[in-house]
Amino acid sequence: MAALSQKHDVFHAIADPTRRKLLKLLADEELSVTVISEQFPISRTAVSKHLRILAEAGLVKERKVGRETRYRLEPTPLIELKQWLSFYERFWDNKLAMLKHYVENEEMSQWSRAERKENDEKK
Amino acid sequence: MAALSQKHDVFHAIADPTRRKLLKLLADEELSVTVISEQFPISRTAVSKHLRILAEAGLVKERKVGRETRYRLEPTPLIELKQWLSFYERFWDNKLAMLKHYVENEEMSQWSRAERKENDEKK
DNA sequence: ATTATACGAAACCATTTGGTTTCATGTCAA
C-alpha cells in the first residue's frame, strides 16, 4: 500500500544529491522557485524539474501565491524509507556499528534541536 | 567521512528496485551469482552488474569460492541512510504520521521475527 | 584430455536522466 506504482518513488527521489539538498533547504521554510534556484549552480528550469520529481514522490507540496510557486517539505513519505531500513537494523548487531550509529544520532539530534529553535523564533 | 566521493553511493545503490530485492535476498544467506540470477527475470550478466554496483557502495561483499563468486549482505553503509533520515524525523511531529510509523514498524518487526526464526532453523 | 559450468569483459542498444535554451503565459507594478 505504501507506494502504489507512483512514477517516482521515494527511493528514486532521494537518489539525487541536488534533490537531497532541496529537501534540506525546504525543511525550515516555504520558498519560491526563484529563491530556491539562487542556492544552486544550475538553471531555474532544472531546479523546477527536480522539484516536480520530489512533488510526485510526495516529498514536497507546492502552493501558488500570486505569480510565485512556493514549495515546502512534506516528510511523511520518508516513513516508507524508515520502514525499509528497519528490516536491516537487525543485521546491525555488530557492536561497533551500533556505537557509531548511536554517536552519530546524538550529534545529529543536537544540531537539529538548534535548527528547530532558530525556526521557532522566526514564527 | 561517510561517503568519500565513491562512484556509487548508498542512495544511488538502493534507488533501483532490483538492487533492493538483491539486498533482501542476500540478507539471510551467502549466494552465488547463478543462484541469485535464478530469482530474477533478467540475465545473469545484468544481475552481476547490479551486484557490482552494490559492492561499490559497500552494501555487499564478494568472495570467490572455486569457480563461483558468492555475495553476502554488508549492512553497515546503511547507517549513512539512517543518519540522513534521522534529520527528518524531527519533522514527523504530526501525530498521525507518528502513529502510522509506529504501526508499520510493529508489523515489520513481527515479520522480521518470523524471517529470523526461519533462518535460524536452516542453520 | 575433454567437456561442462560459472563468471566477467566487451560491444552494443534503447530509454532515462539531468541539464540547457527558447518561448508563451499569467501576474504584479508604474
Add this chain to the structure above:
DNA sequence: TTGACATGAAACCAAATGGTTTCGTATAAT
C-alpha cells in the same frame, strides 16, 4: 496599458542506466 517578473512547457542534447548477446577464461567433473 505597458513593462518587468515568476514560472512552466517544449525542444533539444550528452551522458548514464539497465538491459542484451557474444566471447574468453578459469575451474570442476568425466
